[in-house]
Amino acid sequence: MSPRPAFASDRLAFLLSVVPYLIDHPGVPVAEAAEHFGLTPAEMQAQVERITGMGVPGATKTYGPEDLFDIDWDALDDEGRIYITNRVVIDDAPRFSAREAAALIAGLQYLQAIPGTADTEALAGLIAKLSRGASATPPAVAIDRGVADDALEVVRGALAAGVRVEFDYLSARGARERRPVDPLRLESRDDVWYLRGWCHLRQDLRNFRVDRMENLTATDAPAEHTPDEIALSETLFDPSADDLVVEVRLATSAIPGFAEYLSDDSKLVPDGDGFVRTSIRVAHFHSLKRLVAAMAGLLTVVAPPEARRAVADWASAGVERYRNARAEDG
Amino acid sequence: MPRIVPPEERQFALVLALLATEQGLTKEQILSTVDGYHQKYVPNGDNANLERQFERDKDTLRELGVPLETVDAPGQPGNNQLQSYRVSKGDYELPGDIAFTPTELSLLQLAGTVWREGSLSGDMRRAMIKLRAAGVEPDGPMLGYAPRLKQLEPAFGPLTQAIERREAVSFPYLRPGRTVARTHTIKPLALFQFRGRWLFMGLDYADHKLTFLLSRIVGEVTFTRERFEPPPGDHSAEALRELEHLWQRNTATVAVEPGSDAAIRLARRYGGTADGRLLVVHYSDLSLLADELAGYGPEVTVLEPDHLKQAVVSRLEATEWAHRDADAAAGGAA
Numbered sequence: 249m250s251p252r253p254a255f256a257s258d259r260l261a262f263l264l265s266v267v268p269y270l271i272d273h274p275g276v277p278v279a280e281a282a283e284h285f286g287l288t289p290a291e292m293q294a295q296v297e298r299i300t301g302m303g304v305p306g307a308t309k310t311y312g313p314e315d316l317f318d319i320d321w322d323a324l325d326d327e328g329r330i331y332i333t334n335r336v337v338i339d340d341a342p343r344f345s346a347r348e349a350a351a352l353i354a355g356l357q358y359l360q361a362i363p364g365t366a367d368t369e370a371l372a373g374l375i376a377k378l379s380r381g382a383s384a385t386p387p388a389v390a391i392d393r394g395v396a397d398d399a400l401e402v403v404r405g406a407l408a409a410g411v412r413v414e415f416d417y418l419s420a421r422g423a424r425e426r427r428p429v430d431p432l433r434l435e436s437r438d439d440v441w442y443l444r445g446w447c448h449l450r451q452d453l454r455n456f457r458v459d460r461m462e463n464l465t466a467t468d469a470p471a472e473h474t475p476d477e478i479a480l481s482e483t484l485f486d487p488s489a490d491d492l493v494v495e496v497r498l499a500t501s502a503i504p505g506f507a508e509y510l511s512d513d514s515k516l517v518p519d520g521d522g523f524v525r526t527s528i529r530v531a532h533f534h535s536l537k538r539l540v541a542a543m544a545g546l547l548t549v550v551a552p553p554e555a556r557r558a559v560a561d562w563a564s565a566g567v568e569r570y571r572n573a574r575a576e577d578g
Numbered sequence: 579m580p581r582i583v584p585p586e587e588r589q590f591a592l593v594l595a596l597l598a599t600e601q602g603l604t605k606e607q608i609l610s611t612v613d614g615y616h617q618k619y620v621p622n623g624d625n626a627n628l629e630r631q632f633e634r635d636k637d638t639l640r641e642l643g644v645p646l647e648t649v650d651a652p653g654q655p656g657n658n659q660l661q662s663y664r665v666s667k668g669d670y671e672l673p674g675d676i677a678f679t680p681t682e683l684s685l686l687q688l689a690g691t692v693w694r695e696g697s698l699s700g701d702m703r704r705a706m707i708k709l710r711a712a713g714v715e716p717d718g719p720m721l722g723y724a725p726r727l728k729q730l731e732p733a734f735g736p737l738t739q740a741i742e743r744r745e746a747v748s749f750p751y752l753r754p755g756r757t758v759a760r761t762h763t764i765k766p767l768a769l770f771q772f773r774g775r776w777l778f779m780g781l782d783y784a785d786h787k788l789t790f791l792l793s794r795i796v797g798e799v800t801f802t803r804e805r806f807e808p809p810p811g812d813h814s815a816e817a818l819r820e821l822e823h824l825w826q827r828n829t830a831t832v833a834v835e836p837g838s839d840a841a842i843r844l845a846r847r848y849g850g851t852a853d854g855r856l857l858v859v860h861y862s863d864l865s866l867l868a869d870e871l872a873g874y875g876p877e878v879t880v881l882e883p884d885h886l887k888q889a890v891v892s893r894l895e896a897t898e899w900a901h902r903d904a905d906a907a908a909g910g911a912a
Contacts, residue, residue, distance in 0.1 A: 258704060348704060370682075438774040559901040563901065
């Protein structure tokens with residue numbers, strides 16, 4: 249939770265949640281309550297003071313003192329502790345909305361793909377609790393169990409033990425190399441898992457697709473770089489000065505799935521029926537030609553000419569395989 | 579001058595007032611007495627703005643899962659001026675026997691990070707705030723993981739809403755190989771991710787079950803206002819089971835270039851088997867597999883089935899045709 253929730257509905261959720269917390273924890277120090285909700289002590293104190301002005305229109309249809317929350321002001325001023333002395337209507341935490349419960353349940357199902365996070369039985373019990381704790385039936389949002397990749401288990405173990413891993417990896421330019429890597433974070437986008445780590449071969453931070461690693465082993469060598477020492481960016485693919493800029497024509501229907509190649513300042517210029525023109529950054533033609541060939545009819549490279557040629561040659565080499573096969577058959 | 583009440587304080591006062599009332603409060607009573615409204619209320623005057631604000635606040639409360647009840651006045655069904663509103667405490671509060679252990683809480687927090695992007699991120703933020711009400715501290719955050727679900731398709735938000743509201747929706751859908759989208763009207767039952775793709779399942783006008791890929795919904799999802807009663811059952815679990823069967827049943831045989839990207843990744847594909855250069859791969863959707871295989875270019879050749887082979891060849895030919903320049907081709911021939 250950010251210190252100052254940007255949305256009114258988040259601030260309402262906070263008010264509805266902090267009151268039962270304070271009732272359950274009489275005399276809690278301001279600093280402790282603040283830390284629990286991710287606020288500064290000054291912000292927490294301001295929130296507590298504001299709650300004391302609120303309540304219900306009582307028997308007289310006006311807000312009398314007995315109808316408002318109140319606290320022990322001396323305890324707050326002298327000891328920095330919060331005691332609610334007059335409480336109004338609510339005692340317990342609110343239920344989850346149907347969508348909140350659905351989002352949590354689907355998130356838990358997704359975690360089953362990570363080996364060792366929780367056993368199936370514990371998750372099933374937790375999911376049942378969430379369904380019961382929702383104010384309406386959660387909409388059915390589900391995630392398949394995913395592909396249990398043995399490599400994920402090895403990387404997870406190395407991360408936990410703080411040791412270096414080694415694996416063979418095809419570089420973006422297509423060369424196979426043995427990479428010694430200090431694991432920093434296992435990160436995923438849907439069913440694709442990446443290891444973010446410090447590569448001793450490149451002496452820099454690198455991302456690796458777990459399903460591209462070969463001959464993966466956890467070594468005995470302790471990792472020199474650890475997750476708490478290196479701050480990783482929130483985005484997986486940071487633009488680099490070496491990137492190639494390529495102009496493309498993209499089907500509008502394919503834009504959502506293409507978001508990771510676009511940046512906030514990408515211009516999408518309408519270009520005829522159902523298409524836009526834009527430019528994207530790629531590390532090398534090696535990855536570009538694969539991307540374009542997997543999106544036939546949806547994505548076309550417009551410029552530069554050498555990028556067009558790389559894609560055309562790649563596709564033509566693919567077609568050639570079938571021509572040869574036919575010739576052999578005949 | 580009366581003090582300006584921030585929206586969350588007005589909404590908080592509304593929740594408290596609705597929880598406190600046994601028989602319910604009419605709109606008139608709410609606007610004239612509840613903090614945040616009564617300051618702007620004009621007795622016997624025009625309160626249209628205030629009424630609109632009340633409508634928006636009701637939406638916020640529902641979004642947060644506050645179970646708002648409407649009670650018709652005796653003998654006046656449907657008269658919303660006389661309708662009254664209340665919130666039952668039992669339906670509002672988390673049942674007393676539901677508590678989370680520190681281990682469960684750290685799992686839930688990790689599950690929460692999964693939805694950092696997209697249309698459920700707000701719901702997840704609020705769920706995380708509510709989880710703190712119990713005062714349980716998670717037993718150590720799970721460092722070293724950043725699992726994320728992308729759900730980038732714009733249809734995701736409206737579809738979850740439609741499932742929750744049990745309302746039929748219409749949307750344009752482009753089947754692979756077609757150039758013109760067809761509009762479908764579907765009663766949505768379940769939304770699910772299978773092998774990294776978002777799909778949804780629902781009933782058509784004849785109550786036949788149909789499954790759609792979200793990425794092939796090429797336009798806006800519109801609500802039809804037609805409500806329906808879903809048949810009983812765990813539809814998403816059932817749909818996932820059916821897709822799993824389909825995946826097991828459908829196989830293709832391909833030859834891969836040893837040591838290539840295709841060889842490494844296709845050999846890891848779930849459920850497949852390898853025999854030297856020959857791999858058997860499973861799939862649930864032939865055109866998705868054809869897209870993926872076309873991306874590998876000359877690193878993979880489809881041996882069977884025949885329609886997959888044709889689908890890959892036609893994709894590669896289309897890509898070559900779209901990227902081969904006349905002068906380059908001439909130069910190549912010379």
